[in-house]
Amino acid sequence: MREPTSGQTIEFQGLTKRFGRVQAVTDLTVSVVPGRVTGFLGPNGAGKTTSLRCALGLVAPSEGRALIGGRPYADLPHPAHVVGAVLESSSFHPGRSARNHLRWVAQASELPPARVDEVLAATGMTTYARRRVGGFSLGMRQRLGLAQALLGDPGVLILDEPANGLDPAGIAWLRGFLRALAAEGRTVLVSSHVLGEVQQTVDDIVVVAAGRLVAHGPLSDLEAAQGSVLVRSPERTRLAELLDGSASTVETVEADGLRLRGLSPADVGRLAHEHHVELHELALQPPDLERLFLDLTSGTEARP
Known part of the structure; x- marks a missing residue:
């Protein structure tokens, strides 16, 4: 694999998002830095996915900004080389094999075809490369989504509930994999509604509730204060x-x-x-x- 793109800071600056009368996110201001795994935590409906969608340019903020490396996602010159994302709603054509799906994404993103087999190997999906996605379990779909996110060898990973559907062995693998990505200097932001699920993985935490920031800082500081x-x-x-x-x-x-x-x-x-x-x-x-x-x-x- 080529040397990865350097990690970039993810910044939410006064981010606010309203859907009609519903305010999903309110004045979220926080930074996520390279070289660390950051857990983006909150109960279901706390505004996590909306915030991530704003960062990825899928939803326009009502107020404030979401930046990656100081730029909105839409202004990144080669976004696939900078940001890889796995959203909870990721979907795949059920009739395509895992390899063909990744080949299609690589071609559409103007990425080298050789990356397909590299990311299949990195995510433990080589054995299933020729199987149709329609027969995949939720955990296998999660791995395929992660493989897709890594196609551009990006320096920033944004992952929405990546442990959903993984068995205990898969969760243990994911922890080690994310730690290794951060050790390479990448920025890894992982959302979850279960703190215990990411406690052994993350360096920093961002906790939101009802769209508002309620806690932010190194997990070690929180553990020291509460232990x-x-x-x-x-x-x-x-x-x-x-x-x-x-x-x-x-x-x-x-x-x-x-x-x-x-x-x-x-x-x-x-x-x-x-x-x-x-x-x-x-x-x-x-x-x-x-x-x-x-x-x-x-x-x-x-x-x-």
């Missing part, structure tokens, strides 16, 4: 007294445990050592991001 420390000790009461005022939150867990927020495992271990408190377990607990996601998006009305 906790689990400690178990036969001297739980004494340890709790020593920790009083040090941790932002102290909760009891079963007979001998404490769940702490605001302290690291090293902080707790140091304190226990200094006061000769016996510990049976000390571990960093990942945050319940599914619960956090529900908290962030609760109290909002779904949009069409």
